[in-house]
Amino acid sequence: DAGITQSPRHKVTETGTPVTLRCHQTENHRYMYWYRQDPGHGLRLIHYSYGVKDTDKGEVSDGYSVSRSKTEDFLLTLESATSSQTSVYFCAISEPPSRSNTEAFFGQGTRLTVV
Amino acid sequence: ELKVEQNPLFLSMQEGKNYTIYCNYSTTSDRLYWYRQDPGKSLESLFVLLSNGAVKQEGRLMASLDTKARLSTLHITAAVHDLSATYFCAVEIYYGGSQGNLIFGKGTKLSVKP
Numbered sequence: 184d185a186g187i188t189q190s191p192r193h194k195v196t197e198t199g200t201p202v203t204l205r206c207h208q209t210e211n212h213r214y215m216y217w218y219r220q221d222p223g224h225g226l227r228l229i230h231y232s233y234g235v236k237d238t239d240k241g242e243v244s245d246g247y248s249v250s251r252s253k254t255e256d257f258l259l260t261l262e263s264a265t266s267s268q269t270s271v272y273f274c275a276i277s278e279p280p281s282r283s284n285t286e287a288f289f290g291q292g293t294r295l296t297v298v
Numbered sequence: 299e300l301k302v303e304q305n306p307l308f309l310s311m312q313e314g315k316n317y318t319i320y321c322n323y324s325t326t327s328d329r330l331y332w333y334r335q336d337p338g339k340s341l342e343s344l345f346v347l348l349s350n351g352a353v354k355q356e357g358r359l360m361a362s363l364d365t366k367a368r369l370s371t372l373h374i375t376a377a378v379h380d381l382s383a384t385y386f387c388a389v390e391i392y393y394g395g396s397q398g399n400l401i402f403g404k405g406t407k408l409s410v411k412p
Binding site for chain 1 (some may be wrong): 329401402
């Protein structure tokens with residue numbers, strides 16, 4: 184298995200509180216992604232990073248921010264959690280698209296419930 | 299904006315039957331990936347298709363890519379219960395340099411019944 188660890192694995196939080204999810208990798212892959220998975224929507228890209236301190240928005244970035252201060256860590260922050268952000272969050276890693284194979288490897292997911 | 303559409307979204311099959319899942323995408327790309335997800339689990343990579351005409355097979359699953367038609371197929375032969383899962387295709391979009399990302403379809407939930 185690719186060395187990707189998400190923490191926490193489960194979290195329940197109250198509306199309006201900030202929440203930070205962590206993704207840690209030991210593969211030294213340059214690209215890291217945060218997706219959310221909801222029934223009927225598949226996986227939707229929130230933000231991704233293509234290097235240390237290099238990030239960009241995905242399809243559903245509103246209400247989320249990210250930071251990448253080290254190659255191995257990619258943090259996702261919900262600035263003020265809302266019930267619509269209840270979801271399962273997946274982190275993924277890959278090599279850059281300019282390489283021959285950009286296969287993404289996924290973490291185990293974080294189940295976040297906002298009450 | 300890249301759109302990735304899978305169909306069907308739900309598929310109920312009998313064991314022993316054959317079926318095909320389709321993945322259409324709206325923008326030029328020559329890299330496509332198939333993943334499997336079991337309930338409550340993470341995504342597992344099945345196939346990596348890196349060029350037009352690529353065909354990969356693993357057991358009862360075979361994936362192909364037609365970049366001109368912007369279509370990939372995942373063919374299931376003689377389905378067995380263990381294949382029950384949700385299958386996702388993902389298309390790579392490349393912006394140049396080393397920038398790009400993966401866009402996923404909504405997934406096809408496959409249920410194989412005896």
